[in-house]
Amino acid sequence: MMRLAARLRRDIVCQQAVELVSDYLEGALSRSARRRLEVHLAGCPHCGEYLAQMRKTIELTGSLTEADLTPQMQDEFIAIYRLWRAEPGP
Amino acid sequence: MVSPDPDNELVARLRAGDEQAFVALVRSHHDSMIKVASSLVPSSAVAEEVVQETWLAVLRGIGGFQERSSLRTWLFRILVNRARTAGEKERRSVAVADPGPAVDAARFDSSGSWASPPEQWLEDAEDRAQAGKIADRIRSAIDDLPGRQRQVVTLRDIEGMTSGEVRSVLDISEINQRVLLHRGRSRVRQVIENEFGRSR
Numbered sequence: 001m002m003r004l005a006a007r008l009r010r011d012i013v014c015q016q017a018v019e020l021v022s023d024y025l026e027g028a029l030s031r032s033a034r035r036r037l038e039v040h041l042a043g044c045p046h047c048g049e050y051l052a053q054m055r056k057t058i059e060l061t062g063s064l065t066e067a068d069l070t071p072q073m074q075d076e077f078i079a080i081y082r083l084w085r086a087e088p089g090p
Numbered sequence: 091m092v093s094p095d096p097d098n099e100l101v102a103r104l105r106a107g108d109e110q111a112f113v114a115l116v117r118s119h120h121d122s123m124i125k126v127a128s129s130l131v132p133s134s135a136v137a138e139e140v141v142q143e144t145w146l147a148v149l150r151g152i153g154g155f156q157e158r159s160s161l162r163t164w165l166f167r168i169l170v171n172r173a174r175t176a177g178e179k180e181r182r183s184v185a186v187a188d189p190g191p192a193v194d195a196a197r198f199d200s201s202g203s204w205a206s207p208p209e210q211w212l213e214d215a216e217d218r219a220q221a222g223k224i225a226d227r228i229r230s231a232i233d234d235l236p237g238r239q240r241q242v243v244t245l246r247d248i249e250g251m252t253s254g255e256v257r258s259v260l261d262i263s264e265i266n267q268r269v270l271l272h273r274g275r276s277r278v279r280q281v282i283e284n285e286f287g288r289s290r
Contacts, residue, residue, distance in 0.1 A: 013202030022272035046207035
């Protein structure tokens, strides 16, 4: 009984789990914290969904395509480049 | 962990006088540079100026650039230094830690379990048309993040830097980097949920 009570005290709840998700994905949790989070995730579909959404958010952010430079911006950068090329060498 | 820098080939070409290589290099970092600069200076016009100055400084220093270090780390360090000098904004608001939780406390019951669980949107993200809309929303959500979160999320998740690179560019501690990343990513996820989520 005592051991069960101690274990329950150490169990994490959903509200704590969502705060641990980033450190979990960063590999920054201690072994025991990671284990406790994984136990929670295994039994909680909502937090599992939350973790999947965080992973997807990171993936989608990583695949944002760069907006093209406007022709005017391109000209400005080419001007900077030509300015540099025209500078006397060191 | 140092991975081969995809910029190295472009650097070699721009040293050889290839204008298009320079434009390609600028294009591949421009959005992120504007995002980071804008978080440090008062106007987008100043941000554009800082980005241009940064590129000129990069060109001038490229002769001494060691290819074993990453170009983007060097590039963003110059950018952040110049933007900090140009903008008074950040110096006045030192290290504002965002105290907000990852998920609004009202969505949990008194025991800390979900009362209003995450709404579903993962399937939408697989749909090509919806994915484009989600991507647009992510872009604007990042622009709306508080300055320091915007810097960290842009560098980590758009530019793909490691946490070590980000710490060196922004000169912040590992813990600070993680907290800012956590707040920023959580907020972006929440924005997607607000817009595209539906309960099942």
